[in-house]
Each structure stands twice: as structure tokens, then as C-alpha cells.
Amino acid sequence: MSSQVNGRPTESGGTVKDQEIAAEQRYVDIAYQRLEEMRADAQAMIREGYRQSLAGTKGSLVDRDAMVHQASLRVQALDIADDGLVFGRLDLTSEEVRYIGRIGVRTSEHDSLVIDWRAPAAEDFYRATPEDPRGVVRRRVLHSRGHTVVDLEDDLLDPEAADGMTVVGDGAFLASLARTREGAMRDIVATIQREQDEVIRAPADGTVLVRGAPGTGKTAVALHRVAYLLFRHRRRFGSRGVLVIGPNRRFTAYIERVLPSLGEGSATLRSLGDLVDGGTATVHDAPRVARVKGADTMAAILRRAVADHAPGAPGELRVVFKGIVVALDRDRIDRIRNEVHRRSRGSVNTARGRAAEMLLDALWARFNDLGGPEAAEAEEGAEAGLWNAILAADGLASLDEEPARASQNGDGDPKRTQFETRVREQRAFTDFLVAWWPIRRPLDVLRSLGDPSRLRRAAGRDLDRDDIEPLAASWTGEDAPLSYQDVALLDELDALLGSPPRPSRRRKAPSEDDPFVVDGVNILTGEEVVDDTWEPEMQELTTSIERLERSRRVDDGVVEERPEYAHIVVDEAQDLSPMQWRMLGRRGRQASWTIVEDPAQSAWEDLDAARQAMEAALGGERPSRGRRRTRKPAPRTRHEYELTTNYRNSTEIAAVSARVLARALPEASPARAVRTSGIDPIVHVVPQPDLASAARAAAEELLTQVEGTIGVIVPLPLTERVHPDTPATAGTAGTAGTAPPTSGPEGTPKPGHAVAWTESDLERLGAGLPERVQVLDVLEAKGLEFDAAVIVAPETVAAQSPRGLRVLYVAVSRATQRLTVLTADPDWRAALLGT
Numbered sequence: 001m002s003s004q005v006n007g008r009p010t011e012s013g014g015t016v017k018d019q020e021i022a023a024e025q026r027y028v029d030i031a032y033q034r035l036e037e038m039r040a041d042a043q044a045m046i047r048e049g050y051r052q053s054l055a056g057t058k059g060s061l062v063d064r065d066a067m068v069h070q071a072s073l074r075v076q077a078l079d080i081a082d083d084g085l086v087f088g089r090l091d092l093t094s095e096e097v098r099y100i101g102r103i104g105v106r107t108s109e110h111d112s113l114v115i116d117w118r119a120p121a122a123e124d125f126y127r128a129t130p131e132d133p134r135g136v137v138r139r140r141v142l143h144s145r146g147h148t149v150v151d152l153e154d155d156l157l158d159p160e161a162a163d164g165m166t167v168v169g170d171g172a173f174l175a176s177l178a179r180t181r182e183g184a185m186r187d188i189v190a191t192i193q194r195e196q197d198e199v200i201r202a203p204a205d206g207t208v209l210v211r212g213a214p215g216t217g218k219t220a221v222a223l224h225r226v227a228y229l230l231f232r233h234r235r236r237f238g239s240r241g242v243l244v245i246g247p248n249r250r251f252t253a254y255i256e257r258v259l260p261s262l263g264e265g266s267a268t269l270r271s272l273g274d275l276v277d278g279g280t281a282t283v284h285d286a287p288r289v290a291r292v293k294g295a296d297t298m299a300a301i302l303r304r305a306v307a308d309h310a311p312g313a314p315g316e317l318r319v320v321f322k323g324i325v326v327a328l329d330r331d332r333i334d335r336i337r338n339e340v341h342r343r344s345r346g347s348v349n350t351a352r353g354r355a356a357e358m359l360l361d362a363l364w365a366r367f368n369d370l371g372g373p374e375a376a377e378a379e380e381g382a383e384a385g386l387w388n389a390i391l392a393a394d395g396l397a398s399l400d401e402e403p404a405r406a407s408q409n410g411d412g413d414p415k416r417t418q419f420e421t422r423v424r425e426q427r428a429f430t431d432f433l434v435a436w437w438p439i440r441r442p443l444d445v446l447r448s449l450g451d452p453s454r455l456r457r458a459a460g461r462d463l464d465r466d467d468i469e470p471l472a473a474s475w476t477g478e479d480a481p482l483s484y485q486d487v488a489l490l491d492e493l494d495a496l497l498g499s500p501p502r503p504s505r506r507r508k509a510p511s512e513d514d515p516f517v518v519d520g521v522n523i524l525t526g527e528e529v530v531d532d533t534w535e536p537e538m539q540e541l542t543t544s545i546e547r548l549e550r551s552r553r554v555d556d557g558v559v560e561e562r563p564e565y566a567h568i569v570v571d572e573a574q575d576l577s578p579m580q581w582r583m584l585g586r587r588g589r590q591a592s593w594t595i596v597e598d599p600a601q602s603a604w605e606d607l608d609a610a611r612q613a614m615e616a617a618l619g620g621e622r623p624s625r626g627r628r629r630t631r632k633p634a635p636r637t638r639h640e641y642e643l644t645t646n647y648r649n650s651t652e653i654a655a656v657s658a659r660v661l662a663r664a665l666p667e668a669s670p671a672r673a674v675r676t677s678g679i680d681p682i683v684h685v686v687p688q689p690d691l692a693s694a695a696r697a698a699a700e701e702l703l704t705q706v707e708g709t710i711g712v713i714v715p716l717p718l719t720e721r722v723h724p725d726t727p728a729t730a731g732t733a734g735t736a737g738t739a740p741p742t743s744g745p746e747g748t749p750k751p752g753h754a755v756a757w758t759e760s761d762l763e764r765l766g767a768g769l770p771e772r773v774q775v776l777d778v779l780e781a782k783g784l785e786f787d788a789a790v791i792v793a794p795e796t797v798a799a800q801s802p803r804g805l806r807v808l809y810v811a812v813s814r815a816t817q818r819l820t821v822l823t824a825d826p827d828w829r830a831a832l833l834g835t
């Protein structure tokens with residue numbers, strides 16, 4: 001028989017639990033002692049690496065590089081594991097005891113002391129249940145502070161086999177869910193639940209699709225899966241990279257500590273707003289503008305924008321050959337431009353050479369039309385005759401015939417070769433070429449669409465006339481902030497334009513008489529021509545991580561290299577627009593994927609289009625570099641999972657969010673919340689002009705009630721970039737709100753005045769409050785959580801877009817302990833409280 005003995009005193013003093021803790025502490029001390037030895041070994045290896053460098057040969061430098069790099073990673077991993085090294089113990093029916101920890105630790109004789117949580121032998125720790133004990137009699141979770149075990153909690157999984165076994169614990173897991181949130185997500189290695197573990201250890205190939213309501217641990221699970229994949233498939237994912245994508249920078253800041261705390265620093269964590277080097281998003285577009293920018297028709301619009309003439313491009317080309325003026329008019333030039341674009345999709349920036357050739361062809365044809373060769377000969381003969389007469393009078397030799405240039409064109413026609421050579425040398429030609437076919441950067445092209453007439457040309461029939469002005473306005477001005485949707489457009493443009501040619505490393509000095517080298521740049525190819533006597537010599541120790549970092553450096557705001565990844569994790573995937581999926585697809589042509597989403601939280605309206613774009617991205621199918629032709633690889637395997645337990649919200653808060661869900665998406669079912677707090681959410685009805693001051697007062701009150709973070713979540717701000725779809729007034733001066741829909745699905749918020757908040761409203765609201773209070777709009781709140789949340793003007797959130805109710809559902813599901821809602825509309829109070 002086992003016994004549940006928490007606080008029972010023992011003969012030797014202290015409780016049984018104290019004794020158990022002391023026994024575990026002895027084991028944990030041995031593990032730490034061994035960790036210290038391993039650290040000393042790794043440090044000795046680093047010293048040895050540096051010692052080898054003194055030998056000075058290239059070979060030893062490479063060895064040193066590898067040795068120091070490996071040993072440094074090892075020390076780093078050991079340092080990270082130092083906090084709470086051992087967190088679990090399994091007692092098996094076979095009487096074997098396994099300790100589970102952050103990393104694997106072995107004795108110097110290679111006996112296992114601690115099993116890495118990601119190893120197969122640790123799986124039972126997460127998977128065993130009373131219904132399916134998998135040979136586990138007792139599972140014990142050790143709670144530690146630093147090196148000290150402070151608490152234990154046992155699960156008895158096989159009572160029949162537990163003879164004489166002590167079982168302690170009092171629901172510490174549930175209690176731990178109510179812990180104070182300090183603004184950063186923490187790892188959950190010690191308490192991963194079975195359904196979560198199945199996702200974490202899902203197969204590494206194909207696509208893993210995880211769905212779940214707010215708070216079910218989707219983000220936590222996705223991050224632990226990254227650590228798992230990197231541990232189990234280090235060679236594959238470590239070298240080719242793992243990308244984790246979150247919705248915005250606030251979110252990536254919130255989760256950024258989880259992977260390092262699991263000992264994984266190698267994954268790349270980016271938000272949708274900073275995935276493209278050289279263009280960082282700082283604003284969200286208004287829903288209507290976002291909808292247009294995110295739709296896949298933008299791909300065609302951008303293709304046309306790139307093919308349009310560059311701003312300031314000259315409309316006519318005139319060169320002179322042997323006294324004859326040869327000109328190409330706008331019509332001819334436009335046809336040539338279209339032809340070059342047709343042939344060079346995806347490499348527009350390297351097509352200047354082709355453009356020059358086609359211009360020369362056209363000029364030669366025009367020259368012939370003008371009766372060129374004969375006229376030129378007559379002209380040349382007359383000119384030479386005159387000069388020779390003058391020279392003869394001076395007693396000097398006569399002019400030679402113009403020697404044919406050494407190089408000849410493909411036709412082998414020396415006259416044509418001479419024509420082309422002369423034309424190429426003319427400043428009129430080279431200046432034209434540079435202005436007519438400039439090296440274009442994605443941001444320049446996007447900004448050029450701030451000109452409504454240019455945007456209209458690019459849009460063709462793909463945009464509503466009403467959308468042109470707001471779209472163009474969002475791109476007008478050098479300093480116009482970039483939006484999250486703009487970043488995907490920049491990436492699309494980058495794929496269409498291709499990278500400008502990189503500087504070539506040439507040993508010899510640039511030829512001074514090369515007419516195409518102007519100010520050190522070959523204007524035909526865009527190549528920088530540098531006199532470089534660079535020798536590959538290994539001066540400094542570089543690790544592979546540093547080299548990778550360096551290879552991705554940015555030059556002039558242009559992506560130098562757009563890396564692809566072996567695995568991509570997309571969090572909050574329900575919000576991605578088709579254009580954003582295209583952006584991700586380009587980074588994962590060969591990747592396996594983990595997609596984490598909750599369709600009920602989606603702010604994106606056209607879910608079908610987004611789904612299609614997702615399938616194209618996951619399938620590796622894409623219009624390659626803007627080409628229409630697509631490559632359709634074999635469909636990938638897909639594993640789908642559903643997470644069903646809400647670990648974030650108290651049952652009281654979960655009830656409010658379930659009411660919003662019922663309105664937003666009647667067919668969806670909420671997750672089961674497991675923790676009851678006894679604290680009911682509060683909904684105050686406040687006159688609209690007082691909403692801001694009431695929000696501040698609510699935040700101040702919550703500061704006295706919770707120790708951790710407080711989120712004040714307001715509707716989307718009203719700025720020049722954000723244009724609410726419904727008529728709006730400033731936050732402090734509005735009148736009526738939008739009534740909650742009494743029933744039926746979303747997308748039908750009743751018309752009325754929505755209250756949008758200006759950025760200065762937001763600033764005023766947060767001024768002087770401590771750092772643990774964050775004021776943020778509903779879109780920025782995605783994926784975050786707070787001890788307490790104040791939701792301001794739910795009626796406005798619901799009315800700001802056709803998906804407003806889903807956005808509100810996100811907002812009301814952020815708090816772990818306390819929820820306060822402020823509304824100007826009594827109907828909303830009743831709707832949220834279910835009264």
C-alpha cells in the first residue's frame with residue numbers, strides 16, 4: 001500500500017514530506033556535482049582550443065574553431081541547466097528509478113544520472129496516466145529554487161504496484177498555473193501534459209497542425225517542440241535552421257526567453273513585422289486597408305508596378321552616330337521595357353545588361369531605317385576628305401580608316417559592331433540607361449505606389465476605385481511608417497526585383513577606359529568594381545554562428561541573402577494574410593512546418609483565401625520569383641492535433657470569453673478551464689467621455705490587487721494609418737457605442753458609432769503608470785497574457801471590422817486572475833456577464 005502523507009510528522013522530526021525532499025536533495029546534489037565536473041571539462045577544452053591556435057597553421061585554426069565552438073555551446077547549455085536541473089522522477093514497476101531534467105547528465109562511468117526531458121526514456125514522464133500507466137507507478141515533480149528542492153508533488157499512476165511507496169502532493173500544479181505573470185513566458189518542461197507532449201514529439205516531417213482555444217498552451221507547446229526537434233535532429237535542423245514566427249514584436253519579446261531557458265539559442269525568432277531585413281513594421285493598417293494589402297491579388301499588382309517605368313525615367317533616347325541622330329520614342333522604349341520584364345522576372349535588377357542589348361538592337365534597326373550605313377559612309381567620307389586636305393596642307397599624314405573594333409557582335413557585321421561600340425561609349429546612352437533602368441529597391445517601389453495614378457496603373461481591374469486613395473495614402477511620404485502587411489509586400493517585391501548584383505572581387509584595378517564603369521560601378525550590371533587584393537587569410541577565430549550572422553548582413557536596406565529554413569513554426573497562424581503566407585512559403589520551400597492556430601481568434605476575413613495560400617506555402621508550391629508557372633510537389637504528410645484544456649484563465653474569466661465566443665462563432669466550443677479563483681470578472685458601464693479616466697482608475701486599482709502584469713486593452717487606435725471602417729470619434733469624446741449582436745454569427749455587428757482611440761489617448765492613459773501596466777491595442781494583445789486585464793469599449797472593438805467579435809474574444813481571454821471590462825453600453829454588460 002502507498003500512503004498520502006504530506007504533513008505527517010515523523011519520529012526523526014520534520015514531516016514525511018520534508019524527509020522526501022531531503023532525500024531528493026541528496027540525489028540532486030550529486031547531479032549538480034557532476035554538472036560542475038562537466039563544466040570544468042568543457043572549459044578545459046576551450047583553453048586547449050586556444051592553445052592549439054598558438055601553433056598557427058591553418059589546419060589548427062580550423063580545429064580550434066570547431067573545438068572552441070562546440071565547447072562554448074556545451075558550457076552555455078550547462079549554465080542554462082543550472083537552474084532547476086532535475087525536475088522529475090519516475091518509479092517504474094521494474095523498480096527502476098529515472099530522474100528527468102533539463103539536460104542529460106551521466107557519471108564519469110557513463111551511467112545515467114539525469115535523463116534529458118527530450119530523450120525517448122523521458123517520454124513516460126509526460127505520457128503516463130492512471131488509465132495508461134506505461135509501467136510507471138509514481139510520477140514525482142520536483143520544484144526547485146536554484147539548486148534547492150523546495151517542494152514535491154506526486155501522481156500515483158498504478159496503486160496496485162505502489163506497495164510501501166510514499167505519495168506526497170497537494171495540487172501544486174494547479175496552484176502553479178495561478179502564479180504571478182512577470183511579463184515573459186516561461187518554459188513548462190516540468191508540467192507538460194500528455195496531449196501537449198504528443199504535439200511536442202510529433203513526427204519531424206511534413207506538417208503538424210495544432211489547434212486549440214486561448215490558453216491551451218499552443219505557443220508553449222510549439223516552442224518546446226522546437227527544442228525537441230533541435231535536440232533529436234540536431235544535424236538536420238541545427239544546420240539548416242528553424243524559424244519561429246509570431247504576430248508582432250511585443251509577442252516575440254514575450255516568448256523570447258523560453259527557448260534559451262531550454263538551452264536552445266539557435267532558432268531564429270521573428271515577428272511578421274521584422275522578417276524582412278531593411279523594412280520593419282511599426283503600425284497595423286486599418287482593417288479595410290489590411291484586407292486589400294493582404295489579398296493575393298496584390299502579387300499581380302506588384303508585378304505590374306515593377307514593370308511600370310521607374311519614377312523619373314526619361315521618355316526618349318537620342319544618340320548620334322557619325323553625324324546622324326538616332327532616336328527611340330516613348331512608345332518604342334515602353335515596348336522594349338515590357339519585353340525585358342517579360343524575359344527577366346525575378347531578376348529585374350540584374351537585367352540592365354539585357355535592357356542595354358535590346359536598346360542597341362532597336363537603335364541599330366532605327367539607324368538602318370534612316371538609311372544609316374550609306375548615309376554614314378557619305379558623311380564620314382566627306383569629313384575625312386576635309387581633314388585630310390587640311391593635314392596634307394600642314395605636311396602631315398592623312399587620317400587612317402577607322403580600324404574595326406576587335407570585338408564583333410554575333411552577326412559578325414563589323415559596321416554594326418562599330419555602331420554599337422560608339423553608341424555604348426556615349427554619355428547620352430549610359431545616362432539614359434541608368435535613369436531608365438535603375439537598380440530598384442523594394443521600399444522605393446512600394447513608396448512609388450503612394451502616387452495614386454501609378455497605383456491605378458498597377459492595379460488594373462484588381463482594386464476597387466474606393467481603395468486606391470487610402471492605399472496610396474498609406475505609402476505616401478519618405479517617413480510613412482511601414483505596416484505589418486507592407487512587410488509582406490516588400491518581400492514580394494524583393495522576390496520580383498531580385499537582389500542587386502554583389503560587388504565582384506577582382507584582383508586587377510578597374511579598367512579606367514571601360515565606358516561602363518562610372519564612379520566605380522559597372523552601370524550595365526550594377527556591379528561595384530573594386531580593386532581588391534583580398535587574400536583568404538584566417539585572422540580571427542569565427543564560429544559558424546558568427547559566419548551565418550555575417551552572411552545575412554544587410555547592405556543599403558537590401559536583403560543580402562534570404563535564407564531558407566529546415567523547419568518553420570507559425571504561431572497565431574489564423575491571422576496570416578495570403579501575402580504573408582507567400583512570404584513564409586519562400587522561406588520554407590523544403591521545410592517541415594508546425595502551424596499553430598485558433599480559427600475562432602482570426603482577425604483575417606477571407607479565411608478561404610488564406611487557407612489556399614497556406615496550402616501553397618506548405619506544399620512548397622509557389623510562383624517561383626514572381627513567375628506564373630508553379631511547381632507542385634507531392635503533398636506532404638499532415639498530423640493534426642487539438643488541445644482542449646485552458647491553462648490560462650480562471651473558470652470565471654473563461655465563462656466571459658465563452659459568451660463572446662458563442663456570439664463570434666456559435667458552432668465553436670470553448671476549452672475546459674481547470675482553475676477556479678473565486679474572483680468574478682467586473683463589467684462597469686461608463687459614459688463614453690469617461691472611458692479613458694475609468695480605464696486608468698481600473699488599472700490603478702488592479703495594481704493593488706495583483707503582483708504581476710496588467711494589460712489595458714483598447715480598440716485599434718485612430719491614426720493616419722488606421723482607418724476604421726465605421727464612423728468614429730475620438731476616444732474621449734464619442735457618443736453611442738455599437739450594441740452587441742443579440743444572436744447569430746459574427747460579421748453582423750449593428751451599425752452605430754464606434755469609438756476609436758488616438759495614439760495620444762493611449763499615451764495619456766499609460767502616462768506615469770508603473771512598467772507592469774501595459775496599454776496596448778487589441779491586435780498587439782495577440783498571444784499575450786496578464787495577471788489582470790482591463791478591456792476598454794468592447795462595443796468599439798466589435799465594430800471596428802467584420803471580424804471584430806473574434807478580436808474581442810482574443811482580448812477577453814488574456815487575463816489569468818482578474819478581468820475588468822469598461823463599456824458605455826449597458827447591453828454589453830448584460831451580454832458579457834450573461835445576465
Ligand SMILES: Nc1ncnc2c1ncn2[C@@H]1O[C@H](COP(=O)(O)OP(=O)(O)OP(=O)(O)O)[C@@H](O)[C@H]1O
Nearest residue numbers: 188191192193214215216217218219220647648783
Ligand atoms: N502544461 C502546462 N503547465 C504549466 N503551464 C502551462 C501548461 N500549458 C500551458 N501553460 C501556461 O498557460 C498559459 C497559456 O499558454 P499559451 O500562451 O501557450 O496558450 P495559447 O494556446 O498559445 O494561447 P493563445 O491562443 O491565447 O495565444 C501560459 O502561461 C503557459 O505557460
